[in-house]
Amino acid sequence: MKPITIILIICFSVLVQESNGQNRTLILWDNENKQPIESALILNSALQYTNAISNSNGLFEIPQSWQKNDSLFVHHVNYETTAFSISKDLKDTVYIKPQDFVLDEVVVYAETTVEQFLKDIVVNTERKLKLPVKYDAYYKEFTLENDKYISFADGSMQFYLEEKRGDLNIEASLLESRAVNLETSEEIDLSLVAPIGFESALSYTDPSRVSRFLNVNKFDNYNYSIKDGESFITILASPKKPDSDTYSNGKILVNKGDSTISYLQFQLHPISIENMKVVNAVIMKSKIKDYRVTVKYRAIEDNLMLDYVRMNVEMRLFNDKKIDQTNTFINDLSILKPSENQESISWGDRYRKKSIAKNGTDYQSEFWKNASHVSLSPEELELINRDNKDSKAK
Numbered sequence: 001m002k003p004i005t006i007i008l009i010i011c012f013s014v015l016v017q018e019s020n021g022q023n024r025t026l027i028l029w030d031n032e033n034k035q036p037i038e039s040a041l042i043l044n045s046a047l048q049y050t051n052a053i054s055n056s057n058g059l060f061e062i063p064q065s066w067q068k069n070d071s072l073f074v075h076h077v078n079y080e081t082t083a084f085s086i087s088k089d090l091k092d093t094v095y096i097k098p099q100d101f102v103l104d105e106v107v108v109y110a111e112t113t114v115e116q117f118l119k120d121i122v123v124n125t126e127r128k129l130k131l132p133v134k135y136d137a138y139y140k141e142f143t144l145e146n147d148k149y150i151s152f153a154d155g156s157m158q159f160y161l162e163e164k165r166g167d168l169n170i171e172a173s174l175l176e177s178r179a180v181n182l183e184t185s186e187e188i189d190l191s192l193v194a195p196i197g198f199e200s201a202l203s204y205t206d207p208s209r210v211s212r213f214l215n216v217n218k219f220d221n222y223n224y225s226i227k228d229g230e231s232f233i234t235i236l237a238s239p240k241k242p243d244s245d246t247y248s249n250g251k252i253l254v255n256k257g258d259s260t261i262s263y264l265q266f267q268l269h270p271i272s273i274e275n276m277k278v279v280n281a282v283i284m285k286s287k288i289k290d291y292r293v294t295v296k297y298r299a300i301e302d303n304l305m306l307d308y309v310r311m312n313v314e315m316r317l318f319n320d321k322k323i324d325q326t327n328t329f330i331n332d333l334s335i336l337k338p339s340e341n342q343e344s345i346s347w348g349d350r351y352r353k354k355s356i357a358k359n360g361t362d363y364q365s366e367f368w369k370n371a372s373h374v375s376l377s378p379e380e381l382e383l384i385n386r387d388n389k390d391s392k393a394k
Contacts, residue, residue, distance in 0.1 A: 028058040028074065031095035039294045039310060040076040040096075041253070041263050045231055053294065053308070056330075056380070062086060073229070077251040077265040081227070081234060099236070114224040115216075118235070121252075122214055125207045125260045125297065128304040132162035134339040135305070139198050141355065142380065144328040149380070153179040153357035157198070160345045161205055170202050171345040172352065179357045197354030201309040201333040204295045211266045211293075213237035213250050221247070231256060242271040248291075260297070260304055267292045284323050290314040300338065309333045 028037040036058025043051045044066055052060040066072075066086060074082040074096055082096040140154035155177030162169050204210055212218040221241070227234040233254040239247030250266035268291040278287045291313050298307035311331045318324040 142330040173349040174351040242269040284319040
């Protein structure tokens with residue numbers, strides 16, 4: 001086993017959507033640095049619970065159900081909300097402007113302080129996220145080393161969530177999975193390359209723990225700004241003193257109809273990353289370079305369910321000799337629907353390991369072709385379309 005693999009465990013204790021030729025693909029672009037924008041939410045004002053999310057290359061698809069002249073809104077934590085419409089004149093590239101995070105310290109919305117408004121949306125969201133619940137889900141994980149994909153694994157899973165003694169208890173069952181090992185990672189132990197794990201993604205079932213800016217005890221540490229929209233209220237959060245602790249910039253979209261969270265996105269503040277300590281671990285050191293999370297909730301009748309979580313962690317591993325590399329871990333969790341059988345997962349079916357990479361099976365169905373909300377980048381598509389047996393043979 002590689003020493004680096006062991007270090008990753010010490011340091012840290014998108015489903016293939018079937019291509020439809022009739023769907024139109026657009027790309028989001030930063031109009032200042034001319035770079036693609038990842039994890040932006042594209043909302044259709046005419047279809048409240050139908051949306052798209054841009055992938056790592058800024059690409060997103062316009063579903064066939066979206067009609068000509070529909071009004072679309074692009075939301076991203078670091079960019080201004082941008083509106084455009086579907087028409088024959090719509091260009092393939094949509095440019096949006098970076099967001100200025102200099103926010104007012106005190107904002108009042110509908111005669112309520114921002115702190116009370118935040119408390120209300122957290123309470124409302126928690127009230128509609130029913131536990132216990134059992135979900136059918138699709139989960140995938142990627143690992144990159146120096147911007148090159150070195151491993152991929154995915155699986156059809158079931159999760160049973162319940163609250164025990166104030167904590168979220170997670171039971172998991174792995175129904176079907178596959179793993180792809182690239183030529184560049186022949187010596188890597190695939191069971192250890194996903195230090196985030198699906199447990200971390202499922203923790204976002206609790207909106208009060210999503211990030212510090214939604215924690216009532218941390219409100220004084222943030223500036224908030226609220227913007228009223230047609231279907232959603234947008235809340236921006238930024239730390240008052242980012243150099244004093246570990247903080248994130250964030251964006252929350254709130255459904256106006258029931259004051260619940262629809263979408264949330266946050267990223268570690270650049271100053272917090274710069275001030276983050278280097279961790280010593282046996283033969284090398286590690287330091288976080290980026291941490292980004294996208295969370296989406298979906299309405300099911302009068303309840304809410306966790307819909308989608310994407311976690312992206314980037315860290316540098318180095319020492320005084322030959323090692324100096326950057327590893328990126330991308331985990332995607334898509335909740336497909338509540339399971340037909342809501343009973344707890346039996347002891348014999350339980351699966352508790354963080355990574356599913358070593359549990360590739362002879363898969364018979366093609367569940368991954370229509371299970372994910374998010375299109376994959378060309379690199380991700382190439383990776384997961386490789387035949388696992390051929391990769392091993394090479």
